[in-house]
Amino acid sequence: MSGITVNTKINGDPVEFICDADETLLDVLRNRLGLTGAKEGCSTGDCGACSVTIDGRLTCSCLVLGAEAEGHNIGTIEGMANGEELHPLQKKFIEHAALQCGICTPGFLIAAKSLLDKNPDPTESEIRFGLAGNLCRCTGYDKIVRAVQDVAKGMRNNKAKRA
Amino acid sequence: MRYERPTTLKAAAQMLAKEKGKAFILAGGTDLLVRLRTGFIDPDLIIDIKDTSGARAIQKTATGFKIGAAVSGAELGENAALKKAWPGVVEAANLIGSKQVQGRCTMTGNLCNASPAADSVPALVAAAAKAVVVGPKGKRTVPVEEIPVGPGRTSLKKGEIIESLILPKRPPKSGDAYLRFIPRTEMDIAVVGVGVSLTLDGKGVVTKARVALGAVAPTVVLVPAAAKAIIGTKLDKAALDALAAACSAACNPIDDKRGTRDFRIKVAGVLARRAAMIARKRAGGK
Numbered sequence A: 001m002s003g004i005t006v007n008t009k010i011n012g013d014p015v016e017f018i019c020d021a022d023e024t025l026l027d028v029l030r031n032r033l034g035l036t037g038a039k040e041g042c043s044t045g046d047c048g049a050c051s052v053t054i055d056g057r058l059t060c061s062c063l064v065l066g067a068e069a070e071g072h073n074i075g076t077i078e079g080m081a082n083g084e085e086l087h088p089l090q091k092k093f094i095e096h097a098a099l100q101c102g103i104c105t106p107g108f109l110i111a112a113k114s115l116l117d118k119n120p121d122p123t124e125s126e127i128r129f130g131l132a133g134n135l136c137r138c139t140g141y142d143k144i145v146r147a148v149q150d151v152a153k154g155m156r157n158n159k160a161k162r163a
Numbered sequence B: 001m002r003y004e005r006p007t008t009l010k011a012a013a014q015m016l017a018k019e020k021g022k023a024f025i026l027a028g029g030t031d032l033l034v035r036l037r038t039g040f041i042d043p044d045l046i047i048d049i050k051d052t053s054g055a056r057a058i059q060k061t062a063t064g065f066k067i068g069a070a071v072s073g074a075e076l077g078e079n080a081a082l083k084k085a086w087p088g089v090v091e092a093a094n095l096i097g098s099k100q101v102q103g104r105c106t107m108t109g110n111l112c113n114a115s116p117a118a119d120s121v122p123a124l125v126a127a128a129a130k131a132v133v134v135g136p137k138g139k140r141t142v143p144v145e146e147i148p149v150g151p152g153r154t155s156l157k158k159g160e161i162i163e164s165l166i167l168p169k170r171p172p173k174s175g176d177a178y179l180r181f182i183p184r185t186e187m188d189i190a191v192v193g194v195g196v197s198l199t200l201d202g203k204g205v206v207t208k209a210r211v212a213l214g215a216v217a218p219t220v221v222l223v224p225a226a227a228k229a230i231i232g233t234k235l236d237k238a239a240l241d242a243l244a245a246a247c248s249a250a251c252n253p254i255d256d257k258r259g260t261r262d263f264r265i266k267v268a269g270v271l272a273r274r275a276a277m278i279a280r281k282r283a284g285g286k
């Protein structure tokens, strides 16, 4: 089978790759581009471990074909930290021990960032609904919710200080 | 398998009509990719319609709203004018899956997947939405309730694609609502779903209504008897009882692990009452 050439941007950098028609974006990221942050939990859209953004919109990369990425901006967990400087969500996940095995963590971080970008001051139930597409087998979710609440609080305080 | 991304729907319809093997339309892919990855389908050709002109647009026209076949649930939820005119349709579409699924899923895909439990479909049927179908023989416009004909089966003929969904312009004092019952609070398949759309007169009497049920029969069903039970009333207790009874009578559900037959029949009536009261409130009634 001849491959499909796809031109895309990943975390802001232009990336060209070749994939088969039936390969998912998740397969491409992990197997062709070495971006193994997005995980494969279920491959059916249920667990959110494969979460990425496409043109800023949260998506399961297991439910997107690699070929569909043509011309679009993909955001993955690899683009979250600013060089060595972890994103506040990453720091708070560590601080709150919001991970154990870590398989779900990249997906939760991407989903939580997408949630806070749209809603910087979410209630606990908005956080829980917003992250309902991400499954975690280890933490029991509470620590994840606390970490996200803590980041949101920090963002509000910073804004208040600047104002 | 081949992947094509035409820029017009006409070209897409031609590809679909010409293909000798198994061809599928790809909109958001949240059903199709699952079926592909789990081996339920083995396509020769996938035609992605997201780049066809108008596919991603929500247009407000003189006669209502025209929603392109690739508009995602998240985009519907962000359109204030649409949400104001058809809050029930938007809330139904926004119940589909997670935030991740919302980023991709479409109402047209929900309709064409033809699940009896598809959440946006009862709301679309109650809204008297129409599907604009493009095919080898040109365009036709069909009421959405005529698209699904059984679980996983549609009335679309070879080479036919839905271009857009049309929501009619509403008279003043109209409202709609969709409610579903699921055992969990998120990420679950409707055990029963009910869509109600109605219009009131100046005195609060229902002048027009449509009621549709999901997950209680092989397809989503429009229930004219349920509408009849509330037209001409102020949704007093007797009218709501008659509405609930008509909905329960229209059910022909299955028994499964998520709900027994009796439970579904009862819940259809309960949700219909509640949805009617929400629709009335949205229509400016009490």
Ligand SMILES: Cc1cc2nc3c(=O)[nH]c(=O)nc-3n(C[C@H](O)[C@H](O)[C@H](O)COP(=O)(O)OP(=O)(O)OC[C@H]3O[C@@H](n4cnc5c(N)ncnc54)[C@H](O)[C@@H]3O)c2cc1C
Binding pocket: A044, A045, A046, B024, B025, B026, B027, B028, B029, B030, B031, B032, B033, B034, B049, B069, B095, B096, B097, B098, B101, B104, B105, B106, B107, B108, B109, B110, B111, B112, B113, B117, B118, B119, B120, B156, B160, B161, B162, B163, B187, B188, B189, B190
């Ligand atoms: C995790 C998860 C949770 C979900 N939760 C829900 C839920 O709560 N409620 C619910 O109702 N559904 C749910 N679904 C199912 C699915 O997301 C919806 O049915 C969705 O609306 C499908 O839209 P799509 O654009 O992704 O469809 P696609 O997968 O792109 O297409 C679905 C089918 O329709 C055909 N099709 C698509 N567009 C057209 C067109 N324009 N013309 C002709 N044929 C077309 C395709 O060929 C395919 O057979 C869920 C799915 C997942 C993965």
Ligand code: FES
Binding pocket: A039, A040, A041, A042, A043, A044, A045, A046, A047, A048, A049, A050, A051, A060, A061, A062, A063
């Ligand atoms: S791997 Fe994509 S949602 Fe589970």
Ligand code: FES
Binding pocket: A098, A099, A100, A101, A102, A103, A104, A105, A135, A136, A137, A138, A139
């Ligand atoms: S930390 Fe193990 S699945 Fe979430």
